[in-house]
Structure formats: structure tokens, C-alpha cells
Amino acid sequence: MSTLTRRTVLRALGTAGLAGVAAAITGCAPTIGTGGLPRIDGAYDGPPIRLRFWNGLTGGDGPVMRTLIAEFTREHPNIGIDMYALPWTDFYQKFPAAVTSGLAPDFALMHNFQVATNAARKVIMPVDEVLDTVGLVEADYLPVVWDSGVYRGQRWSLPLDMWPDSLFYNRRVLEQAGLDPDAPPVDRAGYEQALDAVASSGVQGHWLPAVDPQGVGRGFDSLLWQFGGEHYDSAGRAATFAEQAGVDALVWQQSLIRAGWSPRNVSGSDASMAFKNDQNAFLWGGPGALINDLGQVDGLDWDVAPLPQIGGQRAAFSGSHQFVVSRQPSFDADRLAAVVTFLGWILANSIGWATAGPVPARLPILASPELADLPAQAHVAEGVEHIRFYPLVPGIAEVQTTILYPAIGDALLSLGDPRSALDTATTQASFLLQENVEKYGRA
Template identity: 40%
Template structure:
């Protein structure tokens, strides 16, 4: 296997292998674009008929396919191992993998595809699929789903529907990575609280925070940033019965009474002194690891980072239910196939075979801090043996993902900005959300013209 990785500093980006692509411009040396790469087969011709292969097997000539992703954190080591295993068993398919920071990945991908130098296969997040499908950067992948005999009942409905755009499937689900509650057992023990039984209801959560405050600890630091304050807010938004957008994703609704109630509760954590003001990027997580706070709402991807340290004793589980119903923010990595200017059907078939093969390794992939997307794998002995990850499996039943709508990221940025303004005290929750929703609705209307309904 040939693997190239580019990295740049940043705690959450390193620990998570995840994306701040709409908030940060990540530094570091760039990678030269990798060509789709060789093999022994003759180049295909544009418009060549599709064989209809879904990837159950591959019997064509030897080919080399390019695989791009943004797994720069601990998940990078896991995907390298899986790709090495694939290359060791595949007799006529070789995978060459490039790993980029997610921001660099999405900067390079459109230009690479348009010039015929893009990869054959990639992984991207569920909210990136519609935009890339609308821009003709990725291609439908229905044959793979059919060959794997995948059906909606094999997954949570949200993760399955998230891989579609305008009635066609563009993504094969690999995982779910939701927000989780982490608790610092040392801080709770020191305060005389039960470190083995974290608060899971609003009343219990607020009671514990009040006790911690009384003993000099601000127990729940609220981040004003997308990672992970905005994700915390979105979890609360759904818990309080609201939603970010209307059913047709034509209007932002994150200024509804339920939405305001959710953000008012979050900002009250600062107002009541349970959180410091002006928490810096990643400061909430750093404070947690230094026993300066008790609770951190963060991604499942932090499990391996916490396992690697020995400074604190900690626990992890589903986020508390603060509102009237369960709800949690999440996202999903999904496999996609890239448009080729000169399609080589052998490579197309080999790519489908690779996706098929890796999809069956989702329990191994879960060791990188993920929940397998397929329900049967999430209940397998292999996944159950991953104690911390398995504790979050119930969240797969009520996780929410961004809508499968082209250009949704631009509208979500206005939500993130509204949360930032409210948490930092620059505007009331009502005003921040109202201003943000107006801008987001305008963006959604522009997107309808740009991408179509």
C-alpha cells in the first residue's frame, strides 16, 4: 500500500480526524495531487457501458485505484491497516491511499476530478454528499448497494437516507459518529458525588452542576464554537422538539420557540457560573483532561485519545436528556465513487469490490472510535467487546444528521454563528437565532436556484 498523509496542528482535528472545514483554514504543507494511477488495463472510453457489477467480486485485469479520505487522527492508523489487509488478499487490485486534512480534501477534490486527476473512491461526511452529487463530482452507487443486498432496515433510517440525493444513492454508509457525554470520575469523586452514575436527566444534571459549583468547580464548560458547542446545541434543539430546517429544507427554523428554549438553557450554564465565559477552542476538552471540569459533550472520536492518557479516570455514555425527548447530533462517513473524465470500467468494478470488502470490516473500523452503520454489526460480539464505543450504540436509534440537501453547509454556518454569538453574550438567544435563521433561509432559497429543488 502507498499512503501519503498531510497533517497540521490543532487538538480537535488531530484527536478526531474530523472536520472543521467550514470554520478553519488549516495550515501545513500541501500534497501534490495523486493521479488515479495506472494498473495494467487499457484506459476506458467516455460513455462506455457500465457492466452493472456491484462489487461482490472482481475478476478483471490488474488495476491500481486511488482512495482519498481525511482520516488524519487515530482513525488514520485503522484505515491504513484495513487497506493493507485488502491489498494483501486482493490478487489483481492495488489501493493507493492519500490522507488529507478534511479542509484540504474538499479544496483539492473538485479541481482534481474536473482535470481527470481525482481518486476513484473516497470517504466523505453525510452532509457533503448532496453538494458533491449536485456538482457532478461523485456518481450514483446503487449497484453496490444492490450487490451487498443493503436495505434501509439494515441501518437507522437517518444514516441510510443521508446517502441519497434526488432519489439516487451516492453513499454507502460506513459508520456513525455521534456526540457523547464524557465524565471525569476524579472530579466527581473529589466532590463526593457518584462517579459511576453520571446524571442523565435535566434535574439531575443541574443538581450535580450546582453541587460542583458550591465546591469551587465549574463542571460544564460551554464551547461557543462548532466543535463542539454548536453540536451540543443541535442535540438540545432536537431534544426540545425543534429542528434546524423545515421538512422541505426551504426555510431555517432554528429560531422557533423550541430552538430558543434549547439555546437559552445552554447559555444559562454560563449565566449561572457552571461554565466560564469566553471558552476558547478546545479549552473545554483540555480542561476536562486536566480535571478542571467534570463533563464534556464531545464526539465518540475522543475515546481513543482518552484511552491513550493515564492522568484521569473517566467514563463515557449517551448525552443526557435535557429536553422532552432523546436526541443527539451525529454524522456518518460514507463511501463514494468519483466521476471520471475517461471512465475505465475495470477500475469502476475494482472500486466497487474495494467498497464491498471494507464495508464488511466495519467492526474493525469501529476501533477508531465509531459505531458501525449496519445494525447487525453494531450488535456483533466484536463490537460489543469495544466497551466504550458499544455504550454509545443506543444513540444510533435517535441520532440526527444534517439534511441531505445540496449547499446545506453554508446554511448551517449561520446556525454555528448564532450559537457563537449567544454563548459569548453578544446577543440574546432569541436575537442570535432570529438573525441567523433569516440569513440561512436566504441561503436556502439561493441554493434552490443554484442546485434545483
């Protein structure tokens, strides 16, 4: 029996209504079914049916998904899809509550680094049984992407895309500094030389968003991998980012500020605004947000390339949107067939999703002439062979965002000792990882 508090009741009311309150009071969830998916032999061809689809696509990517849904329903008029977009933070709070309350959507879209957590919570279903019907083939995906939906020997998600952090560069700033705007830097020496050159022309070329832990933390992730490090041990029970690779990554980030290549105490919006006004040469970030944002600025001369190799090997943080099937109190074979019909269609037609910024996860589509018609996305795709994902560990996103990223931001704001900052964060992260083993190990 859990301890009932006013906050518990209010939280439950805010996420799942009366059924959520019942779960909070009793300390357990309503029965949501424990069997597998019903057998699906092919596409749905029955009477009209409406599906519920949840995601966090509240930005410019939302209209793109709605356009694709409309295209699908024109081809499949017997399948309607009601899409509900919530801010991602709200989505990850409300989705498990909706499932445990028996109010789950039919399917959802979530980030790859949240799949293991939701699998451990048992609010999504293994989808191995529908792979053939959906048309998922291992040879069509990079190994890191194919493996990203597999947890404890089962597949829990279907990858839609990849969005590797990439190097967005202001061509006009580079040209005014005497650099070739068609040849962005590809390694540490070239990158630092470019920063020196633009500094000579009066521009600080890399505005490091130290006050935005998420933005600066993902840059650290890429650098950690480039310097040969890992975030966690293979079992996901201890943090390892305070080893020499992590120290080297943070030292290099600090050098951007110490050398005057980045202003101090700036945010991601500061960096973006400076870039749009030709006062910043480079942005490190994901294509999902930046391609559409920069593309709307009249007169801005920009392009994008894979991240430069600062450490001993190429690597870039990447995320992936992945489809999941929600656990239900009981499964209706017709509804599942309709879900599978849509998932098979959109994964085969994900070139349309590329207009939102991310690049398709499916390699044949990635190599298609249609992607070449999207120059920015095609340039991002040049670096996908070197992408890295977070390990498939339940609760990993919480460790990153609540412990590691704030520690990186604090070290950059104070320019304090990198090893000390990372040692402290490692201790805290390892403690949380051990708690997560207990928490999700019983799930």
C-alpha cells in the first residue's frame, strides 16, 4: 500500500482521471493485459475504424506528421487516425498513466532512449510478431539503429528516423573571414583554425550554450565518444563519464570560452540569434529543429555538415523517433491490423517525414534520389555511419538530464575543474543507476 498524499491524488487527477486516483490509492494499477499481440496476417481491409495516436510533435514537425496521416487516409479511407500531440515532458508523464488506467492510445511515437524505460514499465508491447507484416528488415538499417529497439531479447519499437547532431555553419561569416564557404572544417585543427579566422574578423564563432544543459550536454556526449569514452558500464549500473575521455571532452569545451571563441553565459537561443544575424559561425545541433528554423530566415546563407572530429574518432550524438504499440486491457485484432497497416505505410514512405528535418532510418530511402532533393537532410545523412545512441538502460534519460547535463553546464559557467565536476556527477549518477536497477528490475 502506497502512502496517500494530497500531491499524489492531484498528480493522478492531472494524468489519468479517477482511474489514476484509484491506482494511487491502492498502490497498484488496473489490469492491463499480460498476453501477447494477436496474430495479424496482413493489412486491414475491414469496416471503418479510428485509431488513437499519441506523440510529442508540438513544433514544426507536427504539421508534417498530420499531412502524412492525411495522405495515408486518402489511400486507406477505412482507417482514420486521431493524433494527439503533447509536449514531450507531458507525454512521458501521461502515457504510462493512460496505459495503466486502461485509456491508452493504440500506438505512439517516442524517443529511442525512452523505449527501455517504457518496456520495463510494461506499458508498451513487444512487436517481434508484426515485423514481417510491417516490412521491417534488418539489412535496411544501420546496426546501431536496428538494435536500438531491442531490450531484454525482444523488439519493442520500430525506428522512423535518425537526427544526429550536425555542424550548421554560416557561409557568409566564413567567407567574410577568408574561408571557403563550401569546405566546412572536418577535424580539430581545421575547426580551431576556422574559429581563429572568424575571430580575426570580429566574430565569436562557436556560441556554447552553457546555460542550456540539454544543448551543451549533447555536445559533450558527442565529444565523449569522439575521445573514446562511454557514459556507463556495459550493465548500465555505474557511470564512467569521469574517466580521461570525459575530462578531455569537457576541457575542450572550456577551451572554446577561454580562447574567446565563445561568449560566456549564453543560451541556445542566444547562439541561434547570433547565427541568424551573422555574429556566429557554427551551431552544433539536431536537424529536426534547426533545418526548419534556419530555413525560415530570409537572406540567411547557411548549410550543414557532419560534426568535425575533435577527438580520436568520429562520433555524433543521435536520437531516433520510434513507433511503439501501447499495452491494452485486451487487444482487438482489427485495431492492431489497422495500426500495423499504418506503420508499414509510413515506414515505407518516410521520405515525406524527412521534410520535418530528421533523416529516414531506412537505408534504401536514405539513398533515394528523393532525399537528394532535400540538400540539408542529404548533408546530414553523410554522417550517419558514425552516430551513437545512449545505451538501452531504463531510466537513462533521467540520469542524463538531471545529473550529467547540469554538471556540464555548471562547469562551463564557472570554468571550474573538469575532473572534479565529473567525479561528483559520476557518484550521483551511479547512485541513481543503482536505484533504477531496483526500480525497473522488479517491473
